[in-house]
Amino acid sequence: MATDYKFEGWLGKDPESVKGNMVWGEFEPKKWEETDVDIQITHCGCCGSDLHTLSSGWGPTPYVCCVGHEIIGKAVRVGEKVKHVKLGDRVGVGAQALSCLEPDCPDLYPDGLGKSYGGYADYNRTNGHFVFPIPDGLDSADAAPMLCGGVTVYSPLKQNGCGPGKTVGIVGVGGLGHFGVLFAKALGADKVVGISRKAGKREEVLKLGGDQYIATDDDKDWAKKNIRSLDLIVSTISSEKMPLTDYLTLLKTGGTFIQVGAPDGGNLPPINAFTLIGNGIKVGGSAIGAPWEIKEMLQLAVDKKIKPMVEKRSLKDANKTVVDLAAGKARYRYVLVNEKHL
Structure with a gap:
């Protein structure tokens, strides 16, 4: 050759x-x-x-x-x-x-x-x-x-039980986050909520298949109104200034928060121990995905006709x-x- x-x-x-x-x-x-x-x-x-x-x-x-x-x-x-x-x-x-x-x-x-x-x-x-x-x-x-953006959110969604009966939040509607909305719906989640700073992405999230959108800069009392409403959150935000404590309050008792966004330096906002203890929530992280997960994700994209x-x-x-x-x-x-x- x-x-x-x-x-x-x-x-x-x-x-x-x-x-x-x-x-x-x-x-x-x-x-x-x-x-x-x-x-x-x-x-x-x-x-x-x-x-x-x-x-x-x-x-x-x-x-x-x-x-x-x-x-x-x-x-x-x-x-x-x-x-x-x-x-x-x-x-x-x-x-x-x-x-x-x-x-x-x-x-x-x-x-x-x-x-x-x-x-x-x-x-x-x-x-x-x-x-x-x-x-x-x-x-x-x-x-x-x-092959990176897609599987970076597909992997934690799949590994943390995204599917029928679950409510899922995707923090940061961008290159990673829009895949999060697409794959959470494709995996059968009952409700998918896009969460980003500005209201301008609301219609795009709904067109991607999202069921609800929260604009943290524009929606008054968003954290209080949506408290304990989500089973799983995947955060794609790469910022140490994000309102992490407010995001965690959106989780139901026993819920899971997975961080995939990685800011320069790796720093995230501090987490108050009582936020974790009071709700019994879990916080973790995830990076990319294994080759077998990529193959599985690509086939799901074919089967569900996913269009990024x-x-x-x-x-x-x-x-x-x-x-x-x-x-x-x-x-x-x-x-x-x-x-x-x-």
């Missing part, structure tokens, strides 16, 4: 790259192994995590970097040890590129095994365990942002897209399209 293609993409060379200063250039992928798959990229979703990585917001980034972890394209080289992917398959890669394969492994790419370069590029090389075929019935531009709100941008416009993403202009996910590979 031909392997004469070059690995080129948009490269961040320092924290200033997040301001639209990425440069196009060639990079060296991880050393080829027969457990790997090379992907000719057609689509890549843009995630808030890309901004944190480009800016070193979550810790020092090993520059030079090429971000993007919602990758879809065609398998153009398949290692002999990879049995579930065939040459020419439409495949995807999410936020995890390799791990020790133990449950809850924290490593996205363990030290000593090479550097993971992302999807703002022409080609990607990833260990085949984390590459999976994309089912028919899903548009690539719709499927791409599900995406805006396609040319890969050539990656710098402008990053700036717009940082400015909060996305409604609700940008997807970069590599036109020369379509």
Whole structure:
């Protein structure tokens, strides 16, 4: 099989790259192994995590970097040890590129095994365990942002009992949160409540299938009026200034609050112990999802005809897209399209 293609993409060379200063250039992928798959990229979703990585917001980034972890394209080289992917398959890669394969492994790419370069590029090389075929019935531009944004909310919803008989709140209606509304409804929750700061997103949440919307800046006494009304809350907010105590009062006795948004520095508002003790509530966190969860989520999206709100941008416009993403202009996910590979 031909392997004469070059690995080129948009490269961040320092924290200033997040301001639209990425440069196009060639990079060296991880050393080829027969457990790997090379992907000719057609689509890549843009995630808030890309901004944190480009800016070193979550810790020092090993520059030079090429971000993007919602990758879809065609398998153009398949290692002999990879049995579930065939040459020419439409495949995807999410936020995890390799791990020790133990449950809850924290490593996205363990030290000593090479550097993971992302999807703002022409080609990607990833260990085949984390590459999976994309089912028919899903548009690539719709499927791409599900590989991180979608599964980041799907996983905690599924693991914490979202389904018939449950009332679910999604805090922060954005790239992650709008997926939360879609998947909570698809999983059969009796009632799904979108929670965000401004009233302007109310109609969009209802169109996505939400049953109620709470605007925390605009709805007077929102916490008091909705006290103990939810079984489960998934919070996508990345801010240490969010009204966390008020969110927790929305939970029924024994309810669960799961944090998936990760602010720079990792700080969240303090939690009063009596808020937890008085209601017997649980607070936890969740990050991305396992490959099997991604496959399950994608099939649910096919079966329920889930249609996320995406805006396609040319890969050539990656710098402008990053700036717009940082400015909060996305409604609700940008997807970069590599036109020369379509």
